Amino acid sequence: MSEKSGTFDFITTSVDRLIKWGRGNSLWPMPFGTACCAIEMMATLATKYDLARFGAEAIRFSPRQSDLLIVSGRISIKMMPVLKRIYDQMPDPKWVISMGACASSGGVFDTYTLVQGVDQFIPVDVYVPGCPPRPEDLIDAVRYVQHMIQVGEEPRSLRTRPLEIEPVGGVPPLASSSA
Numbered sequence: 001m002s003e004k005s006g007t008f009d010f011i012t013t014s015v016d017r018l019i020k021w022g023r024g025n026s027l028w029p030m031p032f033g034t035a036c037c038a039i040e041m042m043a044t045l046a047t048k049y050d051l052a053r054f055g056a057e058a059i060r061f062s063p064r065q066s067d068l069l070i071v072s073g074r075i076s077i078k079m080m081p082v083l084k085r086i087y088d089q090m091p092d093p094k095w096v097i098s099m100g101a102c103a104s105s106g107g108v109f110d111t112y113t114l115v116q117g118v119d120q121f122i123p124v125d126v127y128v129p130g131c132p133p134r135p136e137d138l139i140d141a142v143r144y145v146q147h148m149i150q151v152g153e154e155p156r157s158l159r160t161r162p163l164e165i166e167p168v169g170g171v172p173p174l175a176s177s178s179a
Contacts, residue, residue, distance in 0.1 A: 024147070100130060
């Protein structure tokens with residue numbers, strides 16, 4: 001009981017809401033950046049935009065410690081098995097942001113060497129449009145993922161099953177390890 005006002009000072013909430021709030025405000029992103037979108041992703045982490053204000057500053061380059069994959073830039077067919085392996089190594093629940101026109105749809109590069117959207121191989125939760133998108137757009141995407149976590153929405157990885165990668169040019173894809 002507060003002595004000044006004579007009222008009780010306490011917080012009421014459910015444990016479930018507290019856990020969702022904690023998970024939403026402590027995202028550990030795994031960046032997978034190529035080309036110009038990666039530069040914008042790096043700018044988001046710098047002092048001017050400071051993604052740390054939103055609880056996502058613990059950038060991890062180990063997929064086993066990450067729960068948010070940010071795919072930014074164009075992805076070649078030969079790079080896709082590596083991205084798929086990184087995605088498979090992330091613990092559940094895992095969230096994916098596709099940043100930029102190239103990662104989302106292939107962009108202006110409609111060639112046989114580039115994947116026309118990473119959502120053909122891994123489930124994507126949030127798409128960030130632009131070529132390249134501004135750092136504010138990536139912050140909005142991270143905030144939207146936080147909102148999805150706090151309202152209890154499951155990531156797309158738990159709602160759908162990703163496609164298996166076919167061998168490219170006779171080269172088998174990297175085997176996903178369970179260890």
